[in-house]
Amino acid sequence: MPQRSDDRHRVVVVGAGFGGLFATKSLRKAPVDVTLINSTAYHLFQPLLYQVATGILSEGEIAPPIREILRRQGNVDVRLGTVTGIDATARTVTVEAPGIDYTVGYDTLIVAAGASQSYFGNDGYADHAPGMKSIDDALELRARIFGAFELADLQPDPADAERWLTFVVVGAGPTGVEMAGQIAELAHRNLPGQYRHIDPRRARVILVDALDAVLNTFGDHLSTRALRRLHLLGVEVELETRVVGVDATGIEVETKRGRRRIESMTKMWAAGVAAPPLATRLAEATGAATDRAGRLRVNPDCSLPGHPEIYAVGDMMSLDALPGVAQVAIQSGRYVAGQIKRRLDGREPGPPFKYFDKGSMATISRFSAVASVGRVRVSGFLGWLMWLAVHLLYLVGFKNRVTAVLHWAVSFLGRGRSERVSTFQQAYARTAVREYGNPFDRYTTNRSSDPS
């Protein structure tokens, strides 16, 4: 164990997502003691959650243990727990872990707790349309998606079978588009021939969005390409369509032409994000302002007004209308680590945080993706190769990710899905929550079901 001296500068990082993890790594050689607090023991590679939900990857492949990633970094102490309070005067955070609460003091605080799913005030939807933010979400969706085909096969009434074979994805951003594309591939490519009473190819995959384009941040050209590709896959895209109700057996939507009901047992929500409850608590503790999504309005250097010792990065910060993507989190995390090092070195603060847009991409199906890099717009197979290269490069940064590549080979070249398993707990957990109250509340401040 490393020597620690009590007068070293103490940095507390809340959250081990992209922002918190890269901030921590950037402090590797700094004369600081870092405490990295996260509500799970793993870092989560969120952009691949949809592949866990659709049986391509195992949860371990997208969620390396934080301790393993940082095992050679001597100045970091990884601690399990959920930060429930911040005292900006005493400079402490209070943390809850199963069966134990504790307090950690800081000299500098970096909050990087990411974003929660937002149901735009309709949290009751969550029971029927899980979000896409956590491993719990992805495994629950996996249970629901594969379970839907199993249960469709059992229905004597064709209307019931049809309801089980209708999948509705709400939100046509990258996550929603990728989910819809993968479910369509499952239905048309992976599952046919495995059922006696249904034809999986008859499954309907409906992608709903209130806006008038899929992937609307990608620009007209790629948006049109993506839409065409989704149509080719058999995905029904319903744009300018607002969700006004979600229940156990269907979803209510509203368009200019009026209201309509879609019968569907399997709904998923990829529509909105909101800052986690911690953002509200931090705003209360520091007087900081928040934007409409609850994100903290920060100074140009990512610090909170009046609190140069507190930074917010990634999805938690509201700055220059930057999007909630991995690259913003990574770059802002590294940036504040740099600011801290400058301060400790006695140097002037650096220039304001500037986001370098490396581009964005979304896969639609195997061998087909859209990518936007600078002024270059790529789609189809070339886009997919770029997607593959970028994700391979990223995964290589972590150890033992070679099996992920093999699972991709199985799914993209073959017709298999290696990871179709769910537990009873996953399949029925949310029902239990509905019927018995949420026993997990204490541990899930990261989720929209949190009351705050």
Add this chain to the structure above:
Amino acid sequence: MPQRSDDRHRVVVVGAGFGGLFATKSLRKAPVDVTLINSTAYHLFQPLLYQVATGILSEGEIAPPIREILRRQGNVDVRLGTVTGIDATARTVTVEAPGIDYTVGYDTLIVAAGASQSYFGNDGYADHAPGMKSIDDALELRARIFGAFELADLQPDPADAERWLTFVVVGAGPTGVEMAGQIAELAHRNLPGQYRHIDPRRARVILVDALDAVLNTFGDHLSTRALRRLHLLGVEVELETRVVGVDATGIEVETKRGRRRIESMTKMWAAGVAAPPLATRLAEATGAATDRAGRLRVNPDCSLPGHPEIYAVGDMMSLDALPGVAQVAIQSGRYVAGQIKRRLDGREPGPPFKYFDKGSMATISRFSAVASVGRVRVSGFLGWLMWLAVHLLYLVGFKNRVTAVLHWAVSFLGRGRSERVSTFQQAYARTAVREYGNPFDRYTTNRSSDPS
């Protein structure tokens, strides 16, 4: 979809474990319609559950979807559900699946529902010491084992840390020995260097058994070898020690010298098996006798007395004191399929079922196993190579198992554990069940928590 004619002989197989799956496969070319009913969508390779629990393998790697295994077998209909009733006169079984009940008629019935964990009448132990029978069990244990190190690291009081670092495995058969060995390897080889406040090497792994030897069915020689190897790994083996109490923070044991308490937050149960509730129901429906473990006493051809059209195979049958191992299930499953084919061909029934003992083996740690094949007793590295060969051969029978081999390489040659992830649901599900009642009851007739 295959043509089915209504006058084909209908075989219903209950359970897709080793017995049911191999019976079904052996009926591939028979002029029968097979309905294979299982409470999960996957076949479970139970002997490797301990590797899922200790982070070596993903759940998908030991649980291939039944539909995928059988996708080329045209005469089988795979159906999800739990058989809750048998009418031996009408020759029907009733099945419960989420939201739907249904009935299936049979001409021949093969029951192969395996065994449940038995707590010898103390079902309350299950809350605190999960068994090792299902994917749910293995993932819950994974959450508890890795969670224990996380929580130990958080305890300010050394006594609390010690309690979190004490692991008790009840039952020194193959499953218990393998679990104890793997937890010791985790503590001594994989996790050191990843924590700031604890040294994982100080973890205690205690293996408890009421008998006077570990692996007592393997004979004196291998039992002694295994014991020595466990000692080398640092496992504390407590023999002739009966468990008389299990609670949230510890376990009470009794030896000749009296009672004693072991403080431990993480207990697991690998001590006993019992026939599932279905065996009782079948006994009531047919008048068949059961043995002490609740298994069905069968004729020498595995059929139930007075019911030549009903067979019990594998862990559900009581015959010649055969052990509850995979090979008995596989061979009896194949045997009854052969009997059915003979009968349909108009041939004489074959000779009584005869078990061919291919031997047994248990790994103790990487590179070390004990194996007993015929008169040959092998231990150490040679035993481990045999273990590896046998398991590779078996896994190769299923598609896409190559990642399992890679995960083995990672764990045995490197120091990594690729699959350490758990969900909140898994970590806290049993607590929820205790506090709110068991919402899963309807779906878990396979588990000891079932009232029957």
